[in-house]
Amino acid sequence: MRIAAGGVLHETSTYSSLPTTLDDFINDRGLYRGQEIMETFPGSNVCIGGFIDGAKKHGFELVPLLWTFAFPSGLIERKTYDALLEEFLQRLKEAEQAGPLDGVLLDLHGAMVIEGIEDGDGHFISKVREYIGPDRPILVTPDLHGNHTPLRVQEATAILGYDTYPHIDMNERGQEAADLIVRIIQDDVKPVMSLYQLPFFWSTACQVTVHQPMKEVMDYAHEIESRPGILSVTVSTGFPWADVPDVGPSIIVVADNDQSLADKTAEEFGSWIWERRRRWYQLPFSVKDAIKQGQDMGKYPIILADHADNTGGGTAGDSTEILQTFLDQKLDKALILYIVDPEVVALAQKAGVGGVIETEVGGKSHPTQGPPVKMKAEVKALSEGKFKYDGPMYAGLAGNMGPSAWIQQDGVSVVVVTAREQPFGPAFSKTLGIDCESMNYISVKSSAHFRASFEPFAGSIFNVEAKAIHTHDFAKLNHQHRKQDFYPVEIPYDSAPDI
Ligand SMILES: [Zn+2]
Structure with a gap:
């Protein structure tokens, strides 16, 4: 045969x-x-x-x-x-x-x-x-x-x-x-x-x-x-x-x-x-509400799934609302996985490990992704991006984030990458020397795939609606080619029984 x-x-x-x-x-x-x-x-x-x-x-x-x-x-x-x-x-x-x-x-x-x-x-x-x-x-x-x-x-x-x-x-x-x-x-x-x-x-x-x-x-x-x-x-x-x-x-x-x-x-x-x-159907949390609810429960690390900028769905991976919120709230042990921004990676490479860069991070692909975020950050580690997956999804397969850098301002760390692979697990962060399990706040540009590797050590997980092109407020997608009316956009939410 x-x-x-x-x-x-x-x-x-x-x-x-x-x-x-x-x-x-x-x-x-x-x-x-x-x-x-x-x-x-x-x-x-x-x-x-x-x-x-x-x-x-x-x-x-x-x-x-x-x-x-x-x-x-x-x-x-x-x-x-x-x-x-x-x-x-x-x-x-x-x-x-x-x-x-x-x-x-x-x-x-x-x-x-x-x-x-x-x-x-x-x-x-x-x-x-x-x-x-x-x-x-x-x-x-x-x-x-x-x-x-x-x-x-x-x-x-x-x-x-x-x-x-x-x-x-x-x-x-x-x-x-x-x-x-x-x-x-x-x-x-x-x-x-x-x-x-x-x-x-x-x-x-x-x-x-x-x-x-x-x-x-x-x-x-x-x-x-x-x-x-x-x-x-x-x-x-x-x-x-x-x-x-x-x-x-x-x-x-x-x-x-x-x-x-x-x-x-x-x-x-x-x-x-x-x-x-x-x-x-469930409306996602706002970024601030999710952080507050996680803090009230005291369940750390609090993981925010930044699903509107899930690179695994085809977005640019440079939306900035969560990074800006982490910095505004002066969070400690906070980590963003990842922001796609080759310009920042190039600056970090030039500065070298231990160097300090002053730059604008993310928000460069489209205005919907939010404005770039001003950062003065220390370069903690650099990588050419090659690693091996170790989680349940792709264990053993090769991954490549392209030239990448771990930068840190106060308690907020950002892994800046050039390739748009979503964070399926902590495997790549580990190669940079980051211990995800010791973080208090982690934002992942992923909708659910991160769960296979992050859920075992997560305290709490929230899917959040941060400003980015893949909104989960589906009416905003404004489909033009769809052949049927959909719930809960044209067909109202309340028209369905609560069973
Ligand atoms: Zn899928």
């Missing part, structure tokens, strides 16, 4: 002014071809790693094509996408020339938007389908934040999304796809899918799968998965910072050769979620 595998992963913010180029794919998580994939990803927590591990378990030949991942950012340049797609299809063709292929495993994010193509993932799947024809299976393992469309469900054989946020089950989902593709080829399993789209905004703070209210949603999904005839249930909470027609949460039910069971089950689960829509 020979299965081709690969993927082009990107979560695209149509609100970000940073275009996504081929260099981003090459420099972010990297662009891997053929055998390089097999050497890099076995055992790692990415779906392609799970495909490789699954192939080993089942003894089939995995034919690696091309795999690449750019950090979330703005629209993908059309020429970049066209080049990646063309190379992928060329490699697929070469793989077929070397011997017959039985199917394809695709590692795609599910919220990819390209210049002129609103449903990037749907387009990619349909091009692979066009090449391999209607009979052979294509399985896709998207992120929990995909904006799913009817096109994908029509073109793929089965879609199996992540079950966790933070995403700690990517390898597991990859293996699940490998298990299912073997059953399709050998045991005559025939997946059929039903998509149920949900017209509401799902607050990030209500999506953490080990906590309520999200845990209940996933428990329900797993209960359905144990029913006869059901192969898989995907809950996708959507990615609201993409202004595309099919933005929003959805359910995908995969059943074995029974379309009416898939439809009925998707309807049952989808309407259960819709009836409880008030539960999945």
Whole structure:
């Protein structure tokens, strides 16, 4: 049995002014071809790693094509996408020339938007389908934040999304796809899918799968998965910072050769979620309220998730409201992870460790990110940015924050970086000599992924609404392309029952 595998992963913010180029794919998580994939990803927590591990378990030949991942950012340049797609299809063709292929495993994010193509993932799947024809299976393992469309469900054989946020089950989902593709080829399993789209905004703070209210949603999904005839249930909470027609949460039910069971089950689960829509929505705290509440509880370190400037969602990572507030309140043992500002890093490099720099930090990408903050700070450490992840999300994989500096003014420390990778854990700070566990206040430019590594030592955690382009006050997004009215924007908050 020979299965081709690969993927082009990107979560695209149509609100970000940073275009996504081929260099981003090459420099972010990297662009891997053929055998390089097999050497890099076995055992790692990415779906392609799970495909490789699954192939080993089942003894089939995995034919690696091309795999690449750019950090979330703005629209993908059309020429970049066209080049990646063309190379992928060329490699697929070469793989077929070397011997017959039985199917394809695709590692795609599910919220990819390209210049002129609103449903990037749907387009990619349909091009692979066009090449391999209607009979052979294509399985896709998207992120929990995909904006799913009817096109994908029509073109793929089965879609199996992540079950966790933070995403700690990517390898597991990859293996699940490998298990299912073997059953399709050998045991005559025939997946059929039903998509149920949900017209509401799902607050990030209500999506953490080990906590309520999200845990209940996933428990329900797993209960359905144990029913006869059901192969898989995907809950996708959507990615609201993409202004595309099919933005929003959805359910995908995969059943074995029974379309009416898939439809009925998707309807049952989808309407259960819709009836409880008030539960999945929560206005975030203001920065000051969050600090005050954490102090009142006395639970340190207080962690502020600066989710409106979550670089992991495609923002510039240089918003300043929290830094300014830390300085105004003269907080002690306070840390900002991170501020993207190459100019400040260059100054710090020039001053050297122990030097003092007087400069303006952050707030340079867009006025919405807040004004730059004046600082007179000591350079505590410098780094070229390379490190290894050690937390549950990407343990063992290489990270690179680019040239970076730890600067400190009184009790407030800032890690200034050049690359826009979100702080998944303290691993990079540790390389600079910072002990996150001894801090009182930590601000992370992340929505929830930080939790996998920070939660074990956090005293309290607040998702805060600081001024930045990815506001969680969803009415401000002013979607122009969305095809339905959404709760709680056009459909009023109070219209939903409090259950
Ligand atoms: Zn995600």
